[in-house]
Amino acid sequence: MPIRYERLAGTTTNAARLGRVHTPHGSFDTPAFMPVATAGAMKGLTPAQVRSTNSQIILNNAFHLMLRPGHERVRGFGGSHRFMRWDGPILTDSGGYQAFSMSDINALDEDGVTFRSFVDGSKVRLGPEESMAVQNALGADIIMAFDDCPPARAQLDEATYRRRVEEANARTVRWLDRCIQAHARPTEQGLFGIVQGGTLHDLRQASVRDVTSRDLPGFAIGGVAVGEGTAAIHDTVRFTAPLLPVDRPRYLMGVGYERDIVAAVEAGVDMFDCVLPTRNGRNANVFTRAGQLRLRNACHAEDHRPIEPGCGCEACAGGFSRGYLRHLFMAGEMLGPTLASLHNIHHFQTLMMEIRQAIAQDAWNAFLARWPCLAATDQAETDHD
Amino acid sequence: MPIRYERLAGTTTNAARLGRVHTPHGSFDTPAFMPVATAGAMKGLTPAQVRSTNSQIILNNAFHLMLRPGHERVRGFGGSHRFMRWDGPILTDSGGYQAFSMSDINALDEDGVTFRSFVDGSKVRLGPEESMAVQNALGADIIMAFDDCPPARAQLDEATYRRRVEEANARTVRWLDRCIQAHARPTEQGLFGIVQGGTLHDLRQASVRDVTSRDLPGFAIGGVAVGEGTAAIHDTVRFTAPLLPVDRPRYLMGVGYERDIVAAVEAGVDMFDCVLPTRNGRNANVFTRAGQLRLRNACHAEDHRPIEPGCGCEACAGGFSRGYLRHLFMAGEMLGPTLASLHNIHHFQTLMMEIRQAIAQDAWNAFLARWPCLAATDQAETDHD
Numbered sequence: 001m002p003i004r005y006e007r008l009a010g011t012t013t014n015a016a017r018l019g020r021v022h023t024p025h026g027s028f029d030t031p032a033f034m035p036v037a038t039a040g041a042m043k044g045l046t047p048a049q050v051r052s053t054n055s056q057i058i059l060n061n062a063f064h065l066m067l068r069p070g071h072e073r074v075r076g077f078g079g080s081h082r083f084m085r086w087d088g089p090i091l092t093d094s095g096g097y098q099a100f101s102m103s104d105i106n107a108l109d110e111d112g113v114t115f116r117s118f119v120d121g122s123k124v125r126l127g128p129e130e131s132m133a134v135q136n137a138l139g140a141d142i143i144m145a146f147d148d149c150p151p152a153r154a155q156l157d158e159a160t161y162r163r164r165v166e167e168a169n170a171r172t173v174r175w176l177d178r179c180i181q182a183h184a185r186p187t188e189q190g191l192f193g194i195v196q197g198g199t200l201h202d203l204r205q206a207s208v209r210d211v212t213s214r215d216l217p218g219f220a221i222g223g224v225a226v227g228e229g230t231a232a233i234h235d236t237v238r239f240t241a242p243l244l245p246v247d248r249p250r251y252l253m254g255v256g257y258e259r260d261i262v263a264a265v266e267a268g269v270d271m272f273d274c275v276l277p278t279r280n281g282r283n284a285n286v287f288t289r290a291g292q293l294r295l296r297n298a299c300h301a302e303d304h305r306p307i308e309p310g311c312g313c314e315a316c317a318g319g320f321s322r323g324y325l326r327h328l329f330m331a332g333e334m335l336g337p338t339l340a341s342l343h344n345i346h347h348f349q350t351l352m353m354e355i356r357q358a359i360a361q362d363a364w365n366a367f368l369a370r371w372p373c374l375a376a377t378d379q380a381e382t383d384h385d
Numbered sequence: 386m387p388i389r390y391e392r393l394a395g396t397t398t399n400a401a402r403l404g405r406v407h408t409p410h411g412s413f414d415t416p417a418f419m420p421v422a423t424a425g426a427m428k429g430l431t432p433a434q435v436r437s438t439n440s441q442i443i444l445n446n447a448f449h450l451m452l453r454p455g456h457e458r459v460r461g462f463g464g465s466h467r468f469m470r471w472d473g474p475i476l477t478d479s480g481g482y483q484a485f486s487m488s489d490i491n492a493l494d495e496d497g498v499t500f501r502s503f504v505d506g507s508k509v510r511l512g513p514e515e516s517m518a519v520q521n522a523l524g525a526d527i528i529m530a531f532d533d534c535p536p537a538r539a540q541l542d543e544a545t546y547r548r549r550v551e552e553a554n555a556r557t558v559r560w561l562d563r564c565i566q567a568h569a570r571p572t573e574q575g576l577f578g579i580v581q582g583g584t585l586h587d588l589r590q591a592s593v594r595d596v597t598s599r600d601l602p603g604f605a606i607g608g609v610a611v612g613e614g615t616a617a618i619h620d621t622v623r624f625t626a627p628l629l630p631v632d633r634p635r636y637l638m639g640v641g642y643e644r645d646i647v648a649a650v651e652a653g654v655d656m657f658d659c660v661l662p663t664r665n666g667r668n669a670n671v672f673t674r675a676g677q678l679r680l681r682n683a684c685h686a687e688d689h690r691p692i693e694p695g696c697g698c699e700a701c702a703g704g705f706s707r708g709y710l711r712h713l714f715m716a717g718e719m720l721g722p723t724l725a726s727l728h729n730i731h732h733f734q735t736l737m738m739e740i741r742q743a744i745a746q747d748a749w750n751a752f753l754a755r756w757p758c759l760a761a762t763d764q765a766e767t768d769h770d
Contacts, residue, residue: 040712044429044719046699069686069712076687077708085704301454302461314431319470323462327425327454334429334719 003142003190003217005030005249005270011362015242015268018359021057021218021249023089023141024188025081028056030249030270031355033261033348034091035277039064040074040084043278044338045345047086052314053345054353056088057141059273062134063095063126067119071137079139091273092140093253094131097149099124110171112146128178136184144220144253145179147172147194152227165198168223172196173210180214190217192251198223199232201239208243218249221269225254234263241267258287258351259374265355266364277348281341284329288347291373293322295340300326313346315339388527388575388602390415390634390655396747400627400653403744406442406603406634408474408526409573410466413441415634415655416740418646418733419476420662424449425459425469428663429723430730432471437699438727439734441473442526444658447519448480448511452504456522464524476658477525478638479516482534484509495556497531513563521569529605529638530564532557532579537612550583553608557581558595565599575602577636583608584617586624593628603634606654610639619648626652643672643736644759650740651749662733666726669714673732676758678707680725685711698731700724 002024009018019030035042035050038061042050050058060080065071077083080090100108103115112127126134131146148168153161176193183191193211197204212219221240224233237252241264244250251271252264261272277287284295288308293300295307303323306316315325320339328336351371358367368374387409394403404415420427420435423446427435435443445465450456462468465475485493488500497512511519516531533553538546561578568576578596582589597604606625609618622637626649629635636656637649646657662672669680673693678685680692688708691701700710705724713721736756743752753759 039716039718040709041716041718041720044723046703046720046723048699048703064716068716069708073687073708077689077706083706083709083712085709302458304462314433318431318433321462321468323454323458324425324468324470327468331424331426331449331453333424333426334722335426335431337719338429338431338723 001190001217002186002188003249005218005247007246009360011359011364013362013364014266016265016355016359016364017268017270018356019249019270021089021270023057023190025087025089025141026056028089029356031261031265031352032057032271033352034059034271034273035345035348036061036273036275037084037086038275039068040080043282043341044334045341047084049314049338049342050086050345053342054349055345058086058088058090060084060090060092060138060140061095061098062092062131062138063098065138066095066126066134067117067124071134075137075139079137081139089142090140091142092135092138092144094144094146095126095134096131096146099126100149108148128175129182132179132182132184136189139185139189141189142218143183143189143191145172145176145191145194147175147196147222149196149223149226150198153199153232154227161198162200162203165196165200165203168196168198169203169207169210172207176211176214180216192216192218192220194220194222194253195240195244196223197240199228199236204236204240205243208240212245216248218251219244220251220253222253224252225256230260233260237264237269238267241269244268258348258371259376261348261351262355262368262371262374274348277344278341281344282337284326284336284340286340286347287344287373289371289373291376295322295326295336296329297326307340307343308347311343311346311350313343315343386575386602387571387573388634390603390632392631394745396744396749398747398749399651401650401740401744401749402653402655403741404634404655406474406655408442408575410472410474410526413474414741416646416650416737417442417656418737419444419656419658420730420733421446421658421660422469422471423660424453425465428667428726429719430726432469434699434723434727435471435730438730439738440730443471443473443475445469445475445477445523445525446480446483447477447516447523448483450523451480451511451519452502452509456519460522460524464522466524474527475525476527477520477523477529479529479531480511480519481516481531484511485534493533513560514567517564517567517569521574524570524574526574527577527603528568528574529577530557530561530579532560532581532607534581534608534611535583538584538617539612546583547585547588550581550585550588553581553583554588554592554595557592561596561599565601577601577603577605579605579607579638580625580629581608582625584613584621589621589625590628593625597630601633603636604629605636605638607638609637610641615645618645622649622654623652626654629653643733643756644761646733646736647740647753647756647759659733662729663726666729667722669711669721669725671725671732672729672758674756674758676761680707680711680721681714682711692725692728693732696728696731696735698728700728
């Protein structure tokens, strides 16, 4: 198998695991945070700058790259690694999630989904075989199964929700077998299966049983970042993570805020991805241990402090003040999003490093005390200053 | 005087000068190219990235910084150097040129110009005293006199043009004396005088006589990048540069393409600034020794070569292909402008380094042979590939 998980330590406090995942492009330490380079670029950051945030593995979106510049074109450049000049591990998602969100309501069938390209408006088909072909062409170290991800519970009545989740579970495992069958580079790229089941414990358990019965190098918890509240996310992750095989990496897709990551780590999750650091960075929202800051706020205009005193990122250690960063955003200067994204990714990687240290030293509560933001009731709306 | 010019060598071919300008924030080698960090940021580049282009001195626009974030606010941060974290030499322009271009036709009077702020629409006054106050607050090493820059010849009939240039000459020297009077930090910041005179030799000569009769640490040739053709620029520079004092740096404002820079160096000019590398870079236009490339063109889509094979910039030496760069621009990724600007500034700094080597080695013609773009008839429209 091209992907191998090595468990190094645990804690006496919870189910958190310190480990290392070995890939054809090197290893990464877990618990790991993967910043998202959607279209083969980390929004304004060079690969060297991404490295400077202590990121070890990044994520590409198969959906975006298949539409532009096209996965066969990326293959022609030697795959994602060579195309974007990132020589470390890369993970691609299946493209399914974005395709569903762009498709008409009835465009889902047993063979996949039909949607219109945002590039040229043409009709595009994406199913398990197509997703594997795209991901094989992109050449990431870890590729994801094409799954059926049901919508959040709130959008449906109870009975309809259960039926929809049961249907998604069944289709997900049928599609998983088609993915395994279609995967053309099994010795070079590790295919991860994805567990569905919504917020229903019995259906999560059923999905875990079905999906993990296939011999795959890793497993993901899908369908929890589709619009549920924090409590539902935490409950589902706490229930599902311990059911996954202990000798394979566990990946929680699309999550999330610091508290969501920490809660999932406590349940035994190893891998995370989220667009928050870059998306918020572009919008002048920066993360600190105490919570988020909105750099456009007038209170920062004459603030000489860096975003987070003591932070080692290029923005903070480079001496760029909150006042200067505010100016960059007010003036529409690209350097603002670049520096804020640098800081935000570094912030999440610092969280992960301290998580790994806390596990290695079995000092979980001391770690929690260093991150006041974990206690905030609604981080998205908090502006500590 | 805070600014001192040291002449190191010349050639037997032309009037080109190798030199060094000493400032309170270190020295820079001349002939020098100053990239433009308009609002206190080099459009998407960190200061470290600007350094990596071999830039030694940069330019800030007083006009932009006085309106946002405000020059007093920048002073509060310790001036431009500390505000934007550039510890090398900085030059600020007077703000006059931009103010004129934003003002109503009759807003110019003996005390300066009135214009509306692009930030909040308020009326703003800018004259010699205000410009000195702004530039003293920003704290650049080299500051520029507030001058009256007449429009290009083509816009007026012959007699009207001559009258307007005579008026500008007279006002420029009156304003220069007011600038000298108002300059509050003469031991820390060197004030350069600006020669006007349009494309009229006798009026250029008169302006040189008036302006250089003041004891200033440097002199600029103004009013040649306001819309004239290449021939008029070259003719004016060839006439004016030799008239300027040999023991002071000579700065040609707002110029230009490689051939314009080389022609001016041949006439004895030492300093240049231009937005071309960053503005063109943002628009997917990149410079090579053979001429410009438009990276959005379909012909680059599968091109594995860097912009310029052998180039040492972060984009080329980093292995980013033309195909990848085209993808970044097509996908609207910020990294495209960043890498293209990095390359373009590096391109101009490589030109300047080879110019300086050519003077040091008295090998001008061998230098010219290495830059085919200098022979292109209209570089802006050339797309060599």
